[in-house]
Amino acid sequence: MFHRRRSDVEPEQAADFRPRAALALETAPRRDPHARLLDAMIETVASRGYDRTTVSRVLWNAGLEEAVFSEHFHDKHDCFRQAVDELICRGERAALELFGGEAPWCERVRLGLESLLSTLAENPNGARVLFVEMLAAGPAASERQRAVLALFASLVEQGRLDSPNAEHLPSFTSEAIVGGIASIVHRRVLRGETAELPSLHADLTYFALLPYLDHERALEVAGLSET
16 A cells, blocks of 8 residues: 555646745745655645545645655655654654653543643644544554554553452443543544634543542542532
8 A cells, every 4th residue: 555656746736836845945944855745744634635635735735846755755645644653653652651650540641631632722634634534544544543542542441450440340441431532532623623622621531530430539630520
């Protein structure tokens, strides 16, 4: 899937490249072309959808020539794979660092969700790609998404170690929690409500903690109060 070199350039858009490239050099700081193409891929897929994204449009958004793309990627799929992997790896590193710390597990969950929701709200293009467009990008993208959800489930599963409810929890509890949160985020992003994701923080924290803690403790950590 990622080993065939080809061009998706649309001939009718070829004339667009040089003016855009010149404008980019005048108005934007010089950056590594590889990074510019990854950013442009995320931007393009978020606005046009994966199926309607072409190399020519990515180049237009990056302000680069077709030859530059061929130096870094085999094709559209290769560029998309690398762009998504960069986004996901940032989240994975942040989560592993947080859960490797000394804070209590419930606090790690609270902070992790806060960071995730804030980051997605600040990067709506990335959120759209990760929670919507990856579903249309083929088996490899779907498998990468499943792998990162499995990682987050394993971090949530750490709560079983000290949970008074451990013996009563189904084996798939953490998987259900992570899948439920991902589904909620997916719907909000799909409806264009990405900026509102941080407002879900307290409720999602309570949802994630409740199976492992008692009701009162989950409310306390989530910052909720009963009315």
